[in-house]
Amino acid sequence: MPLDALRPAPLVEQAAERLRAQIVGGEWGVGTKLPGESTLAKALGVGRSTVREALRALAGAGLVRARQGAGVFVIATEPAQDWPTRLREAAVAEVYEVRMMVEVQAVRLAAARRTAADIAAIEAALTARRAAGALDDAEFVRADIALHAAVVAAAHNTVLDDLFAQFAPVLHRGLVDLVTLLDLRADDPDHGDDSHAALVAAVIAGDADTAGRVLGEELRGTLDRVTAG
Template sequence: MPPGPVRPSPLVEQAAARLRAQIAAGEWPVGTKLPGETTLATELGVARSTVREALRALAGAGLVRPRQGAGVFVVATEAAEDWPTRLRRAAATDVYEVRMGVEVQAARLAASRRTPEDVTALERALEARRVASGADDIAFVDADIAFHAAVVAAAHNPVLADLFGQFTPVLREGPVELLALTELRAHDPNTGDDAHEALVRAVAEGDAETAAEVLRAELGDPFGEQGARRGVTRTAEGPE
């Protein structure tokens, strides 16, 4: 039974939701060609341009795929998870493995491409991290992430910057919980300061390999040797 006309505001979202529901209900099984834009527009009571945009949204969600000269076909009944959702569900160890690849390369590039303004930004971020050592764990982790974001920014690669930005919510949760459980900062409020200072120095001096190595070691033991001595590890469930 064809659906009734949708109401305005906003039409594209409503049309996409209606088509998504029909696909999920099995009205058009996987492999089925959808009716043409004119037919769908009539059924939904909207313009063809609205249907076209709705189909683009469904294609972006991985539900349909247009085939040139053949039409639009259903390829899945459930939308694929977006990248932020997948990151939130990922094991912390998996995220950190990818983070290391992104940031180590960013550090290497930062040392090669840094500008005087980048060096200044890194020095300020390092000082802000030191100031945050007198605050609570959340503020300290936020300052630490801001420092690492400054390193990535100095690489002048927008793709690396976008990837790091996607990681940020996940990066924030694990360390906050870890610091609270282990009380590492009770012994060293500014834990990891030496490594961060060495990284700034390597980037400022244009030493790409040292910058990469310092960051690789720092991410391998993000809260210093105390964490390693205490046997702290990250798992999908969080710190042990």
């Protein structure tokens, strides 16, 4: 499949897509050295800087790798999945296992670092979770996750905040399905209120050990239900 000159538009994106098609289509197999920048630029009808940026995009997708002094080589014919995609496609149980490892430590940090503003936000989130007991499962789970997010935010670690934000959509989908399937709120619209109140109390009191234990037990109980289903 010959490389045709590109039309005016986002040239880097077009160049990356055209080169990606060559790789995914098998024109350039794993281990193949790509033509030089000048050759690719001439074939695509763009400048070398455009080709360079396109190759960087392909490298970010895990398709090619530059070797110092040797050139750019194909290392895979299928793009690597990014983190959000991996999360969306992962089993809820897998996500929950990672959540347990991350969030239990996060609440321990929150207990040590919470500020007056954090405490106010956490208490407001607990109140909102209780109010959501009168709402449908989707809104109740959303309020539940918002409370956990408020506690994680009290750890004052931006990486943890970002990681939990990535988890949230997957958790919401899986927990709504779980709550609905097992009808967990049939007799208790505020399902899990006692454990969440205990978690909030421990974080406010600065008791990292209790906060970690309470959350660990709560998440373990949910994971057991997920895996049993």
